[in-house]
Amino acid sequence: MAEKILVPFAGEGAGIAELSWGQQQIWTVMQGMDSSLPMGDARALPPGQTVADVAAGLRFVMSRHQALRTKLRFGPGGQVQQVVHASGVITLDVVDAGEHDPGEAAAAVANEYKTRRFDYEHEWPLRTAVITRHGAATHIAQVLCHIALDAFGLALLVDDFDHRDDRVGPPTAMQPAEQASWQRGPRGRRAHEASMRYLERVAASIPDLQLKESGDPRQPRFWQVTLDSPAGYKAAGMLSARLGLGAAPVLLAAFAIALASVSVSSRVAAHLTVSNRFRRGFADSVSPVMQSTIGVIETDGPFEEVVMRAWQSGLGAYKHAYYDPAAASEVWQRLVAERGAEPDWHVVFNDRRIRSRELADTVSATDAAPSLRDELTRSTLTWGDRNDMPQQKVSLSICDVPDTLCCELWADTHFVTPADMEKLLRGMEMVIVNAAAARGGR
Numbered sequence: 001m002a003e004k005i006l007v008p009f010a011g012e013g014a015g016i017a018e019l020s021w022g023q024q025q026i027w028t029v030m031q032g033m034d035s036s037l038p039m040g041d042a043r044a045l046p047p048g049q050t051v052a053d054v055a056a057g058l059r060f061v062m063s064r065h066q067a068l069r070t071k072l073r074f075g076p077g078g079q080v081q082q083v084v085h086a087s088g089v090i091t092l093d094v095v096d097a098g099e100h101d102p103g104e105a106a107a108a109v110a111n112e113y114k115t116r117r118f119d120y121e122h123e124w125p126l127r128t129a130v131i132t133r134h135g136a137a138t139h140i141a142q143v144l145c146h147i148a149l150d151a152f153g154l155a156l157l158v159d160d161f162d163h164r165d166d167r168v169g170p171p172t173a174m175q176p177a178e179q180a181s182w183q184r185g186p187r188g189r190r191a192h193e194a195s196m197r198y199l200e201r202v203a204a205s206i207p208d209l210q211l212k213e214s215g216d217p218r219q220p221r222f223w224q225v226t227l228d229s230p231a232g233y234k235a236a237g238m239l240s241a242r243l244g245l246g247a248a249p250v251l252l253a254a255f256a257i258a259l260a261s262v263s264v265s266s267r268v269a270a271h272l273t274v275s276n277r278f279r280r281g282f283a284d285s286v287s288p289v290m291q292s293t294i295g296v297i298e299t300d301g302p303f304e305e306v307v308m309r310a311w312q313s314g315l316g317a318y319k320h321a322y323y324d325p326a327a328a329s330e331v332w333q334r335l336v337a338e339r340g341a342e343p344d345w346h347v348v349f350n351d352r353r354i355r356s357r358e359l360a361d362t363v364s365a366t367d368a369a370p371s372l373r374d375e376l377t378r379s380t381l382t383w384g385d386r387n388d389m390p391q392q393k394v395s396l397s398i399c400d401v402p403d404t405l406c407c408e409l410w411a412d413t414h415f416v417t418p419a420d421m422e423k424l425l426r427g428m429e430m431v432i433v434n435a436a437a438a439r440g441g442r
Contacts, residue, residue, distance in 0.1 A: 002129075005092040007055050009062035011069060012170055013177065014086035020179040022276070022288035024325045025390035026146050027080060033389045037146035039154050040115040042106035042131075042139055046162075049137040054130040054188050055092050060164045061157060062126070065176040068157075071108035072120040082178050097138070106131045106139035110351045115200065120145070145232055150290040151400070155354045157286050174281035179289070182326065186302035189328040191322045195293065196331050198320035203335045205296045206343035211415040220326040222391050224384035225409050225418075227425040232405030233373035235436035240414040242436075245306065246352050249311035251405075255349055255396055256297040257306060262420040269296045269343070272314060273350040273394075274321035293321040294345060303435040346412075348395040372433050379429065381422060384408075387390050394424075405429070 019027060045054070046124055062068050066084045073081045076346040091168050106129070113127045125148035128246060142158075158345040160167060174182065236254075240247040256268040271292040276282055282289050295313040297305055327426050336342045393415045399406035406426065 002093055002095045003347050004091050005051070005055055005094060006088050007058050007092050008087070009059045009069070011066065011086035012086075013061035013066050013175065015177060016073065016081050016083050017081055017177040018179045019082055020176045020259070020287070020289075020292060021183055021322065022150065022179070023082065023147055023176060023323055024132075025291050026150070026288050028325060030146060032142055033391070035389065036120075037120040038118075038143045039146055039149070039151070040110065040113075040143040042103070042141040042142075043158075044139050045137055047237065049340050051092075051130050051132065051137050054128075054137055054140060054251075057164055058090065058092055058128050058162045060167075061161050063090075063168070064160065064171060065157065067153070067287045068124065068126050068144075070125065070148065070176065072147070072320070074121065082176060082180070088124070090126070090128075092126050095129050095131045096234040097131050097133045102131045102133045102408075104278070106141045110300070113141065118145040119146070122248055123309065135246065143243050148225040148276075149287065150288040151352050152277055152290070153286045153288060156284055160286070171284065172281075173283065174287075175285065176287045178281075179285075179287065181263040192324050192327065193338075195320040195323035196280045196328065198316060199331060200335065201295065201330065202294050202296055202337075203332075203343070204271040205267070206345050207267050207343070208343055210263045210265045210269065210344040210347065212261075213392040214263055214413060214415050214417050215232075216384075216417040216419070216422075218385040218412065218418065220388045221413055221423065222349065222389065222410060222417060223386050223413055225411075225421050225425065226382045226384060226409045227340070227405070227409075227429060228382070229376075229379045229405040229407070229429045230403060231379060232407075233280060233403060234375060235372055235432040236405060238308070238386035238436040239432065241308060245307065245311055247353075249307050249314055249429075251351060252295075252314055252349060252397055253297070253299075253303065253310035254428045254431040256310060257299045257303070257431050258424045259347065259394065260429050262416060262424050265344075266299050267296060268299055268347070269294055269345050270347040271295075271345070272317040272321070273348065273352075275316045276322055278318075279322065284343050291321045291323065291325075292350075293317045295349075302387060303431060325407070330358075333359040346393040349393050350395070350397045351398045352397050372437050376429075376433065381425065391431045405432075 070082050070083045072355045073083050087398045107127045125145035129141040132135050236247045236250050239250045260266050260270050272295045273292045295317040297310050297313050395410040397408045399408050400437045
């Protein structure tokens with residue numbers, strides 16, 4: 001049984017603005033995939049929570065964050081604007097689990113939320129349900145449209161919801177409408193121009209071909225598979241400690257080597273997704289500020305050398321992934337015309353770790369018990385969705401799951417066979433484990 005509660009809210013800031021660069025980039029992806037790219041899930045509430053508490057939390061985050069009070073306006077010629085509302089009303093669904101498991105009920109609600117595309121003009125970009133059992137609020141399901149925030153923004157939103165009593169005053173981070181205004185100014189133009197100069201430099205080194213047509217194309221065309229590897233998690237942390245780097249370049253290097261093993265080029269080019277949270281005003285912004293740019297890595301040589309190349313390539317990319325997507329598209333089209341053909345750059349590497357990142361980066365360099373080899377027996381490979389929505393040839397996400405290296409791979413089977421998908425993931429795992437075991441591991 002479900003009922004609906006109307007939750008009014010009001011916050012600072014209102015108006016109409018063009019989309020921020022982060023909003024523009026994710027909107028383009030959403031349009032290409034014909035999906036709202038929903039984010040969020042179900043989770044347990046602390047004991048003693050009530051429906052009224054959840055309603056208060058919903059009111060708090062809606063009032064606090066302009067991105068949640070934003071709808072889209074569509075104009076002629078494909079124009080899209082953000083419309084920030086000062087106040088409004090949002091629906092809180094109340095679902096009685098009855099005698100069923102409330103966690104399962106919450107997961108079912110979240111899954112149902114994700115199956116429905118958001119109405120961008122008329123619906124708030126947040127859907128929330130509280131699940132009750134015998135009158136107690138036990139779980140919450142929250143699903144958001146991706147144009148409202150990115151993975152880091154989602155983590156910040158959940159933290160704000162859970163610790164709302166500790167929040168004093170309005171947020172100090174830059175919100176999307178302010179971002180759009182800043183981007184039109186001189187500092188925004190300088191950031192864009194620097195990113196375009198980087199793109200022009202790196203474009204020449206992108207291989208003409210990385211992934212040739214597959215001998216085993218499937219239908220549906222795009223397949224998903226996920227590797228969970230406790231051994232990979234531990235080994236990546238050991239290597240990180242040994243090299244004095246974060247785990248990110250270790251994982252990027254392993255991915256590049258594994259991709260090269262199923263491609264025709266030892267030089268790997270990939271879109272690297274960048275959080276941009278190091279930029280002023282962005283660290284605590286509940287909004288989408290992630291963008292991506294190209295990194296190129298040579299995979300020949302010892303693993304530790306490849307890690308250093310990945311670190312250098314990643315550093316260059318991370319400094320230059322803040323730009324006007326529409327203007328960048330024009331630059332790219334010019335570069336392709338000058339080259340005479342489009343290079344093979346249809347690869348994405350997205351390190352989505354947030355909660356698990358700090359833990360992975362603090363594993364001891366010599367912590368080898370239990371044996372990494374024994375840990376390999378705990379690895380699992382799970383095949384997932386299949387569809388025909390247009391995607392990249394290869395898209396690897398490092399998921400934010402504690403105590404395991406969780407790699408979610410989507411691939412175009414017209415270029416990467418299912419067998420090579422498994423080879424890529426297993427190869428990535430073994431590259432890391434073998435490198436860690438070579439010194440200090442067992």
